[in-house]
Amino acid sequence: xxxxxxxxxxxxxxxxxxxxxxxxxxxxxxxxxxxxxxxxxxxxxxxxxxxxxxxxxxxxxxxxxxxxxxxxxxxxxxxxxxxxxxxxxxxxxxxxxxxxxxxxxxxxxxxxxxxxxxxxxxxxxxxxxxxxxxxx
Numbered sequence: 001x002x003x004x005x006x007x008x009x010x011x012x013x014x015x016x017x018x019x020x021x022x023x024x025x026x027x028x029x030x031x032x033x034x035x036x037x038x039x040x041x042x043x044x045x046x047x048x049x050x051x052x053x054x055x056x057x058x059x060x061x062x063x064x065x066x067x068x069x070x071x072x073x074x075x076x077x078x079x080x081x082x083x084x085x086x087x088x089x090x091x092x093x094x095x096x097x098x099x100x101x102x103x104x105x106x107x108x109x110x111x112x113x114x115x116x117x118x119x120x121x122x123x124x125x126x127x128x129x130x131x132x133x134x135x136x
Contacts, residue, residue: 001027001030001032001033001034002033002034002036003034003035003036003038004034004035004036004037004038005036005037005038006037006038007037007038007039007040008040009038009040009041010040010041010042011041011042011043011044011045011046012035012041012043012044012045013025013044013045013046013047014045014046014047015045015046015047015048015049022048022049022050023049023050024049024050024051024052025045025047025049025050025051025052026052026054027051027052027053027055027056028052028054028055029055030053030055030056031055031056031057031058032056032057032058032059032060033056033058033059033060034059034060035059035060035061035062035064035067036060036062036063036064037062037063037064038063038064038067039063039064039065039066040066041064041066041067042066042067042068042069043067043068043069043070043071043072044067044070044071045070045071045072045073046072047071047072047073048072048073049073050073050074050075050076051071051073051074051075051076051077052076053075053076053077053080053099054076054077054078054079055079056077056079056080056099057079057080057081058080058081058082058083058084058093059080059082059083059084059099060083060084060087061083061084061085061103061106062085062086062087065110067103067106067107068103068104068107069100069103069104069107070099070100070102070103071099071100075098075099075100077098077099080095080098080099081093081095082094082095082102083095083099083102083103083106085106094106
């Protein structure tokens with residue numbers, strides 16, 4: 001499954017507020033999910049039902065800066081190996097306990113990196129503009 005370049009998409013699979021029964025949502029043959037350039041995406045599934053992703057191996061997440069969690073509910077993905085965070089399929093997968101924890105960890109790492117970049121710029125970047133190197 002690939003969803004790409006949809007700036008306004010906030011959720012891939014939404015559960016309506018009027019639905020109160022608990023269900024299992026099955027994607028039994030889905031082995032890869034590719035989420036690419038979805039700047040407003042906050043999660044894959046907004047409901048709290050169980051997602052059965054029995055064949056899911058990898059999720060590719062690229063340029064989805066607002067994705068904080070994969071799903072509010074339980075995720076059953078026994079074969080999940082990790083998240084690919086670049087377009088290079090040979091790069092190592094990012095994995096941290098399970099799919100939800102991995103997405104949360106990725107988001108936190110992204111926020112930390114952004115904070116460190118801003119901190120570096122304000123502490124060193126302004127001074128670096130006035131720094132010159134003299135070659136002898």
